[in-house]
Amino acid sequence: MYYIGIDIGGTNLKAGLVSENGQIKATKKSPLRFENMEQMGEVLANMAVTLAEENGVSRDQVMSVGMGFPGPVDNKNGVVIKTVNIPIRSMPVAEMFHKYWDIPVYLGNDADCAALGEYYHYEDKSIESLLLVTLGTGIGTGIILNGKIHTGINGCAGEGGHIVIVHGGEECSCGRRGCWERYASANALIRQTLAAMDADKDSAMWGLVGGDLSRVDGRTAFEAKRKGDAAAKKVIEQYLCYLADGLANYVNIFQPAVIALGGGVSHERDEDLLLPLQDMVLEMCFGREADRHTRIVKAKLGNDAGIIGAALLGM
Ligand SMILES: [Zn+2]
Structure with a gap:
């Protein structure tokens, strides 16, 4: 069948x-x-x-x-x-x-x-809750609670890209200001990278893209950071803070067993993304002294x- x-x-x-x-x-x-x-x-x-x-x-x-x-x-x-x-x-x-x-x-x-x-294919079949966060043009989120999709009363639950993390912050397409996706989506990371390059003409990020700003993508700052570039390191540290803020908000509300991160950014090396995020989110969450915590993992299924x-x- x-x-x-x-x-x-x-x-x-x-x-x-x-x-x-x-x-x-x-x-x-x-x-x-x-x-x-x-x-x-x-x-x-x-x-x-x-x-x-x-x-x-x-x-x-x-x-x-x-x-x-x-x-x-x-x-x-x-x-x-x-x-x-x-x-x-x-x-x-x-x-x-x-x-x-x-x-x-x-x-x-x-x-x-x-x-x-993602929930169906997660290796630990005992989990009952999962949050998928896809970092792309915006941030897409989907919530699985008690083994089922949580749709909300009108089908619009799980629009996590539009939780506000910066009061009065950047304007968002949804009409609010300071939405999470304005700061932590892949597009946001690209904007932050471009701004850092504009402010620092000596940054190694310029060399990585051959001086061509249209070649800047979600990997540029991560790659330059690994080469020891200070401007790139600042971009990534700030980006991870934005990302962690939204994830911690979710964990404090419903403590999913697993948060799966998807989208191009999620393919970065664990030591540059998942491991620091796991620590930062834990630091911001209630119940950090407990022995069980939300696991942050890479989404498996891709497209x-x-x-x-x-x-x-x-x-
Ligand atoms: Zn919004």
Whole structure:
């Protein structure tokens, strides 16, 4: 038996055929194209049907189709409330899908699906809570509590990128100021790196990018810091403080067993990222003298987490 997971992004659809033990058997990717909202059911059903057929899996071998959308969903009623980059508002996706394939359909928020994927594949099966924090353009978070996605009353729980860590700080796209993602996302780290380079023309960071500011990325400051560059060291120390502040807020509220960090930044060496973070967060949290603490680890599934998690919605 198989489960299909579809990850709906602003520009692409990615679908995966997932086995009962949560492993991907095959994936399919296509650009997201639809003229009007009514076509969405057909587009998604086509994707699922073709994926199964191309891999020699008949329709009755598929148990369910799960979908992760970039926005809040009402899974109970099969409705996508709204999405960030696609013009979808109050769309009854499950009903639209059923016109083409009558199969159980489950909806989730994409960050929540990714968290579910990480939770399912975490090596210690005894844990019941996990927070996935993905550092990218912004910060995406997904909360697993008591083994289930915590969606909140309107599907918008787990928008951790928008907790305020600097009162009156930088303006955020959500309308508030000082949101965590303005300081601790990968994009924020790049901005902080550029500012430090601008202030210090002798920094080794200039050499690393060959003097070309468009080559600055989330690794630049980490790499220069390892070469002993003082400006880069300051950037990383400050960045880790921002990151630790938000993580400690989460730990003080619900003490997840595990925090998994995802996104490009999470691939930095443990001694530069996870180990200092673990110490800093512990230092800021209540119960630091207890013998059990939230473990901060690297997310395992990468880009497949969304597909696997969407498929798992039906398990
Ligand atoms: Zn915000």
